[in-house]
Amino acid sequence: xxxxxxxxxxxxxxxxxxxxxxxxxxxxxxxxxxxxxxxxxxxxxxxxxxxxxxxxxxxxxxxxxxxxxxxxxxxxxxxxxxxxxxxxxxxxxxxxxxxxxxxxxxxxxxxxxxxxxxxxxxxxxxxxxxxxxxxxxxxxxxxxxxxxxxxxxxxxxxxxxxxxxxxxxxxxxxxxxxxxxxxxxxxxxxxxxxxxxxxxxxxxxxxxxxxxxxxxxx
Numbered sequence: 001x002x003x004x005x006x007x008x009x010x011x012x013x014x015x016x017x018x019x020x021x022x023x024x025x026x027x028x029x030x031x032x033x034x035x036x037x038x039x040x041x042x043x044x045x046x047x048x049x050x051x052x053x054x055x056x057x058x059x060x061x062x063x064x065x066x067x068x069x070x071x072x073x074x075x076x077x078x079x080x081x082x083x084x085x086x087x088x089x090x091x092x093x094x095x096x097x098x099x100x101x102x103x104x105x106x107x108x109x110x111x112x113x114x115x116x117x118x119x120x121x122x123x124x125x126x127x128x129x130x131x132x133x134x135x136x137x138x139x140x141x142x143x144x145x146x147x148x149x150x151x152x153x154x155x156x157x158x159x160x161x162x163x164x165x166x167x168x169x170x171x172x173x174x175x176x177x178x179x180x181x182x183x184x185x186x187x188x189x190x191x192x193x194x195x196x197x198x199x200x201x202x203x204x205x206x207x208x209x210x211x212x213x214x215x216x217x218x
Contacts, residue, residue: 004206007054010038011074018071032058053209060202071195081117084151086189089177091155096144097167105165112157
């Protein structure tokens with residue numbers, strides 16, 4: 001079984017756990033190396049029984065938020081809201097008009113952001129998403145302008161919110177965005193999700209750390 005599949009199989013059951021032991025910078029630019037151990041909860045000893053050790057190499061790291069310690073779930077995925085900023089085109093959202101109820105519009109804009117990203121991102125976290133030239137209340141009551149430059153899934157939600165409040169919305173997609181490079185290779189990032197922490201990178205390699213053979217043995 002490939003090491004990546006073996007790692008995932010050792011974290012499938014309710015009694016399976018992992019321990020992220022350390023994270024270090026790798027030998028090439030934008031590389032992180034994660035050393036982790038898998039373990040199984042032993043009810044008799046009421047503790048974790050170590051199983052295997054792995055090194056995950058994340059290459060072309062775009063973003064990360066990691067916490068060392070025990071975790072329950074580890075997954076690799078290309079489908080997650082955290083990837084919108086990396087795998088979807090940026091869209092400029094222009095608006096015109098004034099809302100009938102400004103406070104409701106501000107609330108709906110905030111809810112649209114929260115429904116897109118859940119607890120993974122917050123409205124004030126990424127400055128480019130929402131235009132910071134003026135407070136949001138003043139911006140939305142100005143009669144028109146740039147709401148922000150944001151990932152396409154979020155932009156489409158914001159356009160619906162603006163339309164719902166009797167305003168017009170115009171979306172301008174970044175025409176330089178491409179899912180492949182000049183050689184036809186995929187540019188999409190992949191998410192390594194470890195409970196509530198994560199790494200976003202272009203690719204990963206997983207290697208099981210084999211115990212060293214005693215001296216004198218091949």
